[in-house]
Amino acid sequence: MKVFVFALLAAFIGLVPQQSPKVSAEDLNKLAGARWTGTLTYLDYRSNKPVSIPSSLTVKRADGDENAWVFEYEYPDEPKANGKQTLKVSEGGTVFDGETVVERTGLDSGGFRLVTVKRGRDNDKDALFRFTYTLDGASFSVKKEVRPEGAAEFFERNRYSWKR
Numbered sequence: 720m721k722v723f724v725f726a727l728l729a730a731f732i733g734l735v736p737q738q739s740p741k742v743s744a745e746d747l748n749k750l751a752g753a754r755w756t757g758t759l760t761y762l763d764y765r766s767n768k769p770v771s772i773p774s775s776l777t778v779k780r781a782d783g784d785e786n787a788w789v790f791e792y793e794y795p796d797e798p799k800a801n802g803k804q805t806l807k808v809s810e811g812g813t814v815f816d817g818e819t820v821v822e823r824t825g826l827d828s829g830g831f832r833l834v835t836v837k838r839g840r841d842n843d844k845d846a847l848f849r850f851t852y853t854l855d856g857a858s859f860s861v862k863k864e865v866r867p868e869g870a871a872e873f874f875e876r877n878r879y880s881w882k883r
Contacts, residue, residue, distance in 0.1 A: 740823040741812030750778040755881030830854035857883045
């Protein structure tokens with residue numbers, strides 16, 4: 720009888736669909752408001768050494784689209800690099816800015832850790848990108864990691880680290 724109950728329970732668990740990780744409007748609304756200030760640290764393509772520059776970020780909800788946010792990046796020492804990007808969340812929250820959400824963890828601070836992946840090209844080579852967005856209290860970071868085609872490991876291409 721125990722074997723039958725165990726088999727029935729195992730079959731039931733197998734039939735219950737697993738929830739896909741999702742990003743929500745509530746998550747992104749936590750980023751909106753006052754400006755974030757900090758640095759961008761990136762791995763220089765030529766020297767293969769890290770370089771840091773001052774950076775700031777302002778996030779606001781896009782006008783007329785409840786699933787889009789405008790990220791405005793500023794670089795005080797390199798104002799020609801300033802720019803805006805509109806990031807969209809898919810219906811259901813499983814895709815963020817064209818990146819597939821693979822993990823979402825709530826943090827004790829009320830923030831979150833979101834991990835996404837996307838295929839693309841880095842340094843003229845096909846690659847898999849992994850992005851980690853972390854909001855923890857008054858700190859927000861975005862880490863971009865790259866795994867070139869055929870490589871076993873990711874390496875960090877750049878990281879934004881901001882505070883309010």
